[in-house]
Amino acid sequence: MTLLHLDAADLDRRGAAHTAREIAQQPAVWQAVHDLVRARRAALDAFLRPLLALPELRIVLTGAGSSAFIGQCLAPALLQQLGARPGVRVEAIATTDIVSNPAQCLQPGVPTLLVSFARSGNSPESLAAVELADATLGACHHLAVTCAADGTLARRLGDRARAHVLLLPDETNDRSFAMTSSFTGMLLAAAWAFELPLPPVAVLSEAASALLAAEPARLAALSAQPVERLVVLGSNGLQGLAKEAALKMLELTDGRLVALADSPLGFRHGPKTVLNERTLVLLLLSNDSYTRRYDLDLLRELRRQGRGRVIALSTSALNGEEGLAEDDVLIALPVNAPDLALAPVALVFAQCLAMLASLKLGITPDNPSASGTVTRVVSGVIIHPLNPPAP
Known part of the structure; x- marks a missing residue:
């Protein structure tokens, strides 16, 4: 698979092979994601339709970094789709905000569907946001859209009664540093899961x-x-x-x-x-x-x-x-x-x-941070207890 007529061997030598392949493969990946969502339609409907029928439902679309922007792309379209239902709210709130300000982001007593987007499912904030939502809201429901079968998020939510994991095809789990196939794959998967109007x-x-x-x-x-x-x-x-x-x-x-x-x-x-x-x-x-x-x-x-x-x-x-x-x-x-x-x-x-x-610029796109300032899965995040013990 080539991208922009660039030489595959040259891309590999310059540290761009994964990035180029994962950009170029997206048209085919979208078809695979669509087929998967269609195959999961009955299970998605069984999970989503009772929730979408709830009055005052609050849908929170969440993720960190690129995954947070997926929610920001989806929120206006999803709100427009559900706008006729009384009291339904749709908000895009990053996990980084939920984790640092749970009392200002989560509303106890309000039926909530937390939609988590996560390429690897190993981001500390993605995992903490789920736990904080459960601790704060009690009866929170979860839809996880993720690309890694062995990710912690998929494993934690896979057998929960109030959760559904939409695991995308393995090719969406980018091997490169930057999210490319994973971003568009998760974006379209969620759009199709909620049956938002899109061209074929x-x-x-x-x-x-x-x-x-x-x-x-x-x-x-x-x-x-x-x-x-x-x-x-x-x-x-x-x-x-x-x-x-x-x-x-x-x-x-x-x-x-x-x-x-x-x-x-x-x-x-x-x-x-x-x-x-x-x-x-x-x-x-x-x-x-x-x-x-x-x-x-x-x-x-x-x-x-x-x-x-x-x-x-x-x-x-x-x-x-x-x-x-x-x-x-x-x-x-x-x-x-x-x-x-x-x-x-x-x-x-x-x-x-x-x-x-x-x-x-002479940078290797597959791993562009030469200093290690940023990493594929964020590191260095300390998740502090919500109610720390008294000194």
């Missing part, structure tokens, strides 16, 4: 394959430019996707290329000062006709001001009024596809860009 999986996979086939020259040209800052902008659930895209650049370049994420409206309120002549801006255009007006307002403004290079990612070719430019990336999805469908496909472009930036 073949349409998503074909869109990602078309992007990988069409964009090597553009990606190579972008990576050859003297870029020192990346800004990724997206509205609603695409803001969670923007955060993940920015994090991929930070991780794979070992922090040497600064990246940040925001919403198009929020970017004007201070963060816009980051722009300079060596800034690349990726603007993820919403398919929602109302939201898209605000996205396009900022796109036109940024291009008029001319600070940095701006690339729009869109499901439709921008007309002259919207601000068409040669740099814009066309995503081969229906123009009425929900924004959640854009997220995994657009992320493939950002993942490729981050890997190429890493290689340009």
Whole structure:
């Protein structure tokens, strides 16, 4: 399997073989994940439907780092799907917030479904969040979406009465440092588990394959430019996707290329000062006709001001009024596809860009942190007891 026409032996020599393979395999992985969720449909329905029928149900989507951004991508779409049900709430709260502030994140007496996203299932915060939810809420239900059969999270929740583990195919369990297949795999698995409206999986996979086939020259040209800052902008659930895209650049370049994420409206309120002549801006255009007006307002403004290079990612070719430019990336999805469908496909472009930036800097993408400052599974976290004994 090749990526962007790059030589496989060269990628292996430069420490990028796993990252490249795991980016390139995503169209096939999504089909495998879809097949798995479809095969588990009866068990998922038996677990989820009684919970979704509960009045005042609170759904908390949680994870750490990239896994937290999965929840941020899903929350707006899931809330819209369940919005007609009285009292139902959907919130994305990182495990890192739950662990350090359980009293401010968890509500006793409120029926809660904690949806945990975890590549390995061994993150200290992922495990502690589950235990804190049980200790604080009593009757908390758990849906774990994870990629590692031998992970602690899957083993702990596998036989609990109020829990369901959705274990994804082994190929989603990235061997590289950065989450790529695992992120999009868990995102789509949860979307299909909750039956959120998406185009057929073949349409998503074909869109990602078309992007990988069409964009090597553009990606190579972008990576050859003297870029020192990346800004990724997206509205609603695409803001969670923007955060993940920015994090991929930070991780794979070992922090040497600064990246940040925001919403198009929020970017004007201070963060816009980051722009300079060596800034690349990726603007993820919403398919929602109302939201898209605000996205396009900022796109036109940024291009008029001319600070940095701006690339729009869109499901439709921008007309002259919207601000068409040669740099814009066309995503081969229906123009009425929900924004959640854009997220995994657009992320493939950002993942490729981050890997190429890493290689340009002489960094090994499979293990980019030469100093060991960050690790594949976070280390150094001390989980303190909720009620420490009196001195």
